[in-house]
Amino acid sequence: MDEVSFRTAETAAPGTVPASAPASYQQPTPAIDAAKLTEPTSEQSAAATAKALGPYPWILNPVIDLLFVCGGAFWLCYAGLSLTKFGYGFDGNTTAQAFFALSVIGLHIFGDGHQPATLFRVYGSKVTRDAIGKPVAVIAFVALLAGLSTLYIHATTTFFIKLVLAWGFQHQLAQSYGIALVYCYKRKYMLNNIEKKIMKFMVDATMVYLIIRMFALKDFGTFKLLNLYDVPFYAILPEWLCTASLVVLQVSVVAFVGMVVRKYIKEKALMPVPALLVIMTLTALPLIAGTHFALLYYMFSQWFFHSSQYLVVTSAFYFKERGLPENVSFHQIGRMLFTKVGMLYFGIVFAVGFLLAFSLPTWMTQVGIADKALCFISIWVFLNIQHFWTDAFIWKLRDPVINKLLVS
Incomplete structure (x- = not known):
């Protein structure tokens, strides 16, 4: 999900696009005051309540969204690391070992799992499969x-590592931009073209700053990837360019804040808090992390913000397109996590992710194809290029049914 220009932002709000919806889709008609609604007592009243309430303001449910989509889990990790002086490592004290273990768990659950979820999103959806199934096969090759x-x-080797690292900045920021817009549309917070461009400008400025910094400052251009491979520093850009891009980023943040404040004053419309949290997390991180950026970004943000975010959004889309049970409305979609369908979905993506990202390179190492570092790095490059590129295709789709399912 990394197309920076979220396509529904260039047309009418997705909730208003005329289209034939799937049989399970419950067309929102928010003409009834939500305060007057009662809890559903039957399948029919559940559907009627969902129609009256309009689009569900969350993706799965408030707790899961705030923790795993909006950055709550990551910021809790950040707070814990800050309070313990950023101790981290297998050979450190008990606290450092605990954070190391937490990161490894996040890697194998969220990090490994979110990449096969991309293919599940393509080939598990007839609409998506028919539209981009063949190009995605070429991308995999x-x-x-x-x-x-x-x-x-x-x-x-180093070229592809640098390519994936730089592309990763764009991929993660663009995903956050798209999801922030989904929250805005869900809550009927409509941005005009200028306002969308201001928000996109901040996203682009963050991406450019991170990429330039990686090639201008040694402290941000070299580290041990996967705790196996020492990434060398490529000093191909001058330091002053990094400083200039930082100034542009700061200006973009001021412009974005000004836009949000102006819209509240002029229109009495406050940007939804989930949207603000999603869009600001990755922009704030390089501004406040200092020399701890690599630790926070590569060991925690990737798993407990980006990867978990992706899994929540793709699973919600899968549940909706597949069709919810008759007595479950979109406002109760979080219940699907504890059904056989939900457990099977996550069981498959977690198992496939672990087999591809860990078991496969481990086997390659054991049979002597190459040393451990190269085996793991080669699979890492393969999985990430496939994931980034496929996801860009997904977000370019303009199918109105897909747009409706995203914001319903």
Whole structure:
């Protein structure tokens, strides 16, 4: 989900796009005051209540959204690390070991799982499969070639690592931008073209700053990837360019804050808090993390913000498109997590993710294909290129049924 220009933002609000919806879709008609509604007592009243309430303001439910979509889990990790002087490592004290273990758990649950969820999103959806199923197969082949090149042509190893790291900034920021817009549409907070451009400008400025900094400052351009491979520093950009891009980022943040305040004063419309949390988390991180950025971004933000966010959104879409039980409305979609359907979905993506990201490179190492670092890095390159590129295709889809399901 990384197309920066979330396509529904260029047209009418998704909730108003005329289209034939799936049989399970419950067209919102928010003509009744929600305060006057009572709890549903039957399947029919559940559906009627959902129609009257309009689009569900959350993706799965408030607790899950705030923790795993809006950044709550990540900021709790940030607070804990701050209070313990950023102790982290297997060889550290008990607290440092606990944070290390937490990061590893996040990696194998959220990080490994969110990449196969991309293919589930494509091939588990008839609409998406018909639209981009063939291009995604080609993407997988190209990504495989990149992984093999990383493994066997050592001159390309660092190139593909740098490519994935830079592309990752764009991918994660763009996903947050798209999800922030989903929250806005769900809560009928409509942005005009200028306001959307201001928000997008902040996203783009953050992305550019992070990429430039990676190639201008050594402290942010080298680290041990996957705790296995020492990424070398490529000093291809001057430091003054990093300073200039930081100024642009700061200006973009001021412009965004000004836009939000102006809209509240002029229209009495406050941007939804979930949207603010989603859009500001990755923008705030490089501004406040200092020298701890690599630890916070690569070891915690990736799992407890970006990857978990992706899994929540893709699972909600899968549940809606598949069709909810007759007595479950979109406002009760969180219940699906504890059904056989929900457990099977997450069981598959977690198992496939672990097999691809960990078991496969471990086997490659054991049979002597290459050393451990190269085996893991090659699979990492393959999975990430496939994920980033496929996700860009997904967010370019303009199908009105998909748009409705996202904001319902």
